[in-house]
Amino acid sequence: MDDLYSQLEAKYGDRCKLRMFYTTESYSVRDGNHNHFVLYVDNPDWHFAVRQDMLTIIGGNHFDIQKYDEDKPCIFYSCKEGMNGTEWDIWGNNLTEDGIQHENQSYRTAV
Numbered sequence: 547m548d549d550l551y552s553q554l555e556a557k558y559g560d561r562c563k564l565r566m567f568y569t570t571e572s573y574s575v576r577d578g579n580h581n582h583f584v585l586y587v588d589n590p591d592w593h594f595a596v597r598q599d600m601l602t603i604i605g606g607n608h609f610d611i612q613k614y615d616e617d618k619p620c621i622f623y624s625c626k627e628g629m630n631g632t633e634w635d636i637w638g639n640n641l642t643e644d645g646i647q648h649e650n651q652s653y654r655t656a657v
Contacts, residue, residue, distance in 0.1 A: 547581055550603050551637045554585075558596060562589035565638040584614065586638075 551566045558564060568583035587596050597611060638646070 547583065550600065553603055554596060554599065555637070555639055557599065558587070558592055559639045562587055562592050563638070563640055563644075564588075565636070565641075567636045586614075 547566075547568045547570070551564075554566075555564055563586070565586035566583055568581055570579050570581050572579055585596070585600075587593055600609075600611075636646075638644075
């Protein structure tokens with residue numbers, strides 16, 4: 547997830563605002579993890595290009611792209627298990643300028 551966001555920000559960060567919220571959850575029926583994330587790109591002119599770059603970056607991994615439903619909160623898409631997933635974070639360019647204060651302190655949680 548770090549790499550995906552970093553590559554998108556490097557390419558589009560000076561052209562539009564980006565926000566990504568993600569959670570990593572364990573599979574319920576097998577070993578391993580999977581990710582859920584919401585990506586916001588404020589400029590619609592870049593939506594198609596960002597989507598194509600995501601396909602290239604993620605490669606052969608399975609993912610499903612859906613239009614965000616404003617009647618459902620972000621948590622519906624990203625955190626079916628709440629904040630009990632393996633890892634979570636939010637990234638974005640201009641977070642501080644937009645008044646968003648964030649620090650992920652999950653590293654302090656004993657497992």
